[in-house]
Amino acid sequence: MQHAFKLGEAEHNLALSRAREAYCLHVGDRRVPIDLKTSPDGRTWLTLGTRHVEVVIATRGDEVFVHLDGEAHALRYWHPLERLAAQAGGGANDLIRAPMPGSIVSVNVKAGDTVAKGQTLLVMESMKMETTLVAPRDGAVAAVQFEKGQTFERDAILLKLEAAAGEGA
Known part of the structure; x- marks a missing residue:
């Protein structure tokens, strides 16, 4: 590979x-x-x-x-998704990264969903504290990398956004 x-x-x-x-x-x-x-x-x-x-x-x-x-x-x-986003002209806000290691408590969106800036994407837990991650901009969910209960390391890409259908990036 x-x-x-x-x-x-x-x-x-x-x-x-x-x-x-x-x-x-x-x-x-x-x-x-x-x-x-x-x-x-x-x-x-x-x-x-x-x-x-x-x-x-x-x-x-x-x-x-x-x-x-x-x-x-x-x-x-x-990461291959990060690389593809850079090659496709995606912005830094297109990759939702884990601010710390933890696990997924809930996923509020799925690939293909249209989201608005500030909308809750997922909730994670780290050291018994829950953190809500929200959309940094309007767009569409391109990929959700983790499911409820899965664990991840700091800086892991949790979710990727893209322009919504009919929008420019």
């Missing part, structure tokens, strides 16, 4: 597959064995092909920060 990652402002299309002892990263026609392990002393080691280097890794949502060879890199997984 192809995945898109952003490293800085550059987009990279990669595929990842299982190999006998680790994984393989597919970049174009190249196939690179890859592995990431933490040693007993707590250090993290990245193996890329025959290269074995120490790395420091921190995560925040879909962002991964990697310190490698004296340089820090920010890597962000680009």
Whole structure:
């Protein structure tokens, strides 16, 4: 399966597959064995092909920060819906993201529904607190990613909006 990652402002299309002892990263026609392990002393080691280097890794949502060879890199997984919205000229308000990890309490809309700015889209719960997420603009629901009871991480795309039929974006 192809995945898109952003490293800085550059987009990279990669595929990842299982190999006998680790994984393989597919970049174009190249196939690179890859592995990431933490040693007993707590250090993290990245193996890329025959290269074995120490790395420091921190995560925040879909962002991964990697310190490698004296340089820090920010890597962000680009969700296919987010990528399609950007390619189609969708705005930031088209993606309703989770402000924190949690679970869905109720979903008030379904794909195809027309919504008005301020209308309740769904209710989520996090740390025993309910949060109501509302439509940031008028539009139509393109996709609902989670159902009642499902859990998600911070920054997960919960719902996607698009222009309502007959409207411009």
